[in-house]
Amino acid sequence: MDTLSPSERSARMASVHSTDTEPERKLRSLLHKLGYRFTLHRRDLPGSPDIVLPKYSCVIFVHGCYWHGHSRCKAGVLPKSNIAFWRRKIQMNKKRDKRVETALRHAGWRVLVAWECQIRELEHITARLRFFLSKPL
Numbered sequence: 001m002d003t004l005s006p007s008e009r010s011a012r013m014a015s016v017h018s019t020d021t022e023p024e025r026k027l028r029s030l031l032h033k034l035g036y037r038f039t040l041h042r043r044d045l046p047g048s049p050d051i052v053l054p055k056y057s058c059v060i061f062v063h064g065c066y067w068h069g070h071s072r073c074k075a076g077v078l079p080k081s082n083i084a085f086w087r088r089k090i091q092m093n094k095k096r097d098k099r100v101e102t103a104l105r106h107a108g109w110r111v112l113v114a115w116e117c118q119i120r121e122l123e124h125i126t127a128r129l130r131f132f133l134s135k136p137l
């Protein structure tokens, strides 16, 4: 069932390309607490990654579950109306995400995708960040 009201849906639409979403702020403050240094929205890198940790050659993307089509996720469920339109739009986002990831990997970056729903699980995301950033370069 499509549980979003029209105003909620347009809020989500507005946030698709926004650069300062709530999950992103949450992740940034978590990284900060853990003592990691990072820069934001490096436009010189493919996809302008949300968070870049140059010292670790790591980039982090914070993906909204809906817009980036998080599979097997409640928040990634498509609306019941206009389904073909949304499906195509989200498929295009996913394709772009894949292209960007590949380009970054080829340029020597490690890529972590932090999904919106995962950032809510503080312990889980903390463990994941620690693991991701502890691997040798």
Ligand SMILES: [Zn+2]
Binding pocket: 065, 070, 073, 074, 075, 076, 115, 116, 117, 118
């Ligand atoms: Zn999700």
